[in-house]
Amino acid sequence: MRTAPMLDVSSLTHTYGGGTTAHTALADITFSVAEGELVSVVGPSGCGKTTLLRILSGLQRPTGGEVSFQGRPVTGVPEGLAMVFQDYARSLYPWQTVAGNVRFPLRHLRLGRAETDRRVHESLSAVGLEGHAGKYPSQLSGGMQQRVAIARALAYQPGVLLMDEPFASIDAQTREDLEDLVLHVRERYAMTIVFVTHDIDESVYLADRVVVLSGPPTRVMTTIDVPLPHPRDQIETKELREFVALRGEVARLIRRPSTERTAEPISR
Ligand code: ADP
Numbered sequence: 001m002r003t004a005p006m007l008d009v010s011s012l013t014h015t016y017g018g019g020t021t022a023h024t025a026l027a028d029i030t031f032s033v034a035e036g037e038l039v040s041v042v043g044p045s046g047c048g049k050t051t052l053l054r055i056l057s058g059l060q061r062p063t064g065g066e067v068s069f070q071g072r073p074v075t076g077v078p079e080g081l082a083m084v085f086q087d088y089a090r091s092l093y094p095w096q097t098v099a100g101n102v103r104f105p106l107r108h109l110r111l112g113r114a115e116t117d118r119r120v121h122e123s124l125s126a127v128g129l130e131g132h133a134g135k136y137p138s139q140l141s142g143g144m145q146q147r148v149a150i151a152r153a154l155a156y157q158p159g160v161l162l163m164d165e166p167f168a169s170i171d172a173q174t175r176e177d178l179e180d181l182v183l184h185v186r187e188r189y190a191m192t193i194v195f196v197t198h199d200i201d202e203s204v205y206l207a208d209r210v211v212v213l214s215g216p217p218t219r220v221m222t223t224i225d226v227p228l229p230h231p232r233d234q235i236e237t238k239e240l241r242e243f244v245a246l247r248g249e250v251a252r253l254i255r256r257p258s259t260e261r262t263a264e265p266i267s268r
Helices: 049-056 098-109 113-126 140-157 174-191 201-207 241-255
Strands: 004-017 023-034 038-042 064-068 080-083 160-164 193-195 209-211 218-224
Touching: 004 049, 004 174, 004 193, 023 038, 023 049, 038 174, 049 160, 049 193, 080 140, 098 113, 098 140, 098 241, 113 140, 113 160, 113 174, 113 209, 140 174, 160 209, 201 241, 209 241, 218 241
Parallel strands: 023 218, 038 193, 038 209, 080 160, 160 193
Antiparallel strands: 004 023, 004 064, 209 218
């Protein structure tokens, strides 16, 4: 049984510019995310994934369609929504310690000292950085810095966590560890997550459902359920016949020549 959507995206369109230079980045995007679901959004580079996430997070107004978060239309940055960006180096404050970075957004919540400290400690321990609270970002590897960004989002305890290609610039081994970290914290915090990626394996490995986007002008080609068992494992899950079939299905959709792409969303 599906609960009411946490996030609802309806007939979203976005066109940059106007007149002869108008560029329709998003042509028709409709999908919803239920509470506690992990939905990945996968599509080719340049298909408008960043535009979509900026609209979902209220940073950008769409030229058409609607987004609602917890039943309310998104007209500005909603409270209760956190984002983890690809560019971890620029998303952390270099002059603040690890703990300081995690603590920083919590000041808006006026939680009091004890609860703030508890959340900082708990979220750093959830990402395996409890021993690094006093270090500065420059003293950490890229993977560790991205863990700090994830801890910062967790401490905020958002209704929805939006992740914008968060592991795109991280080496393969660390990336697998961080994917497993996302699954772990999702389980521990029963979080609702929208994970945007251009990596097909990653989109299937992490998700309960995959929203597959076409190339521009971008539409939802289809939404695919991922009934793979939990806990997932980087080796065993990826050896499953179901995993191989699902990744093949997504890959065929994304790599089909644009002339063959379907203009209408397919629902499953
Ligand atoms: P993705 O994240 O999938 O690579 P983007 O959302 O960054 O895609 O961009 C989608 C399309 O919209 C691209 O063709 C890009 O050039 C265009 N675009 C993005 N931002 C702007 C902007 N501010 N003005 C004009 N065009 C833009």
